[in-house]
Amino acid sequence: LVSSQLDYTERGTCDACFKMRSNVSLSAETCRCTVEFSIEKAFKGDVFFYYGLKNFHQNLRRYMDSRDDGQMVGRKNKLKNPSFYCEPFANDQNGVPVAPCGAVANSMFNDSFTLTHHRSSGPVMVPLIRTGLTWYTDKNVKYRNPKADNLTLAEVFEGNGSFPPSQDGGFVFV
Known part of the structure; x- marks a missing residue:
């Protein structure tokens, strides 16, 4: 089993979205962000992509x-x-x-x-x-x-x- 974990809250361009969301008047605005990451070893077989939420x-x-x-x-x-x-x-x-x-x-x-x-x-x-x-x-x-x-x-x-x-x-x- 190979596993990788990445907190994207304030990574890449997501930092700008995180800061924007702290302003309640901008909460309805769309924000897109990009996080680049590398996987060092090739996965064999199916790969499962999960994500979790904090404070939900x-x-x-x-x-x-x-x-x-x-x-x-x-x-x-x-x-x-x-x-x-x-x-x-x-x-x-x-x-x-x-x-x-x-x-x-x-x-x-x-x-x-x-x-x-x-x-x-x-x-x-x-x-x-x-x-x-x-x-x-x-x-x-x-x-x-x-x-x-x-x-x-x-x-x-x-x-x-x-x-x-x-x-x-x-x-x-x-």
Whole structure:
């Protein structure tokens, strides 16, 4: 087993993104960064690319309870009547039920990665498999869209609210 670990928070051009994110008024701005690294030995067989987050406390009990399991498994009757567990993220600022509700469903981040092999003949994109990565139970049992019958998903969710993107990058629990 060969393993390599790299903290990219303040490396390469990511330092500028890290500094930009410290200014709350710029939190909605897009920032792209590049980190170059070398792998000394060739890998044999499949290579797995993982990454981790610091200070993202998804195991905090109040955070994990802030969801509606009925909504998550696709029960239409739960769209307009979210669980009290979703509070304070059950309704939008106008009192309209949110679907999916809760902190879990409304926590979003977007870290995207590309890998490039720099050869003497020029850079070559390393293909990454981006499908089939979820557990069967997550995709087919725990998290499903409501049955749409002859409706589009937009029609199924019609009348539900949503939260605007966070301007401060996080939620505050009271």
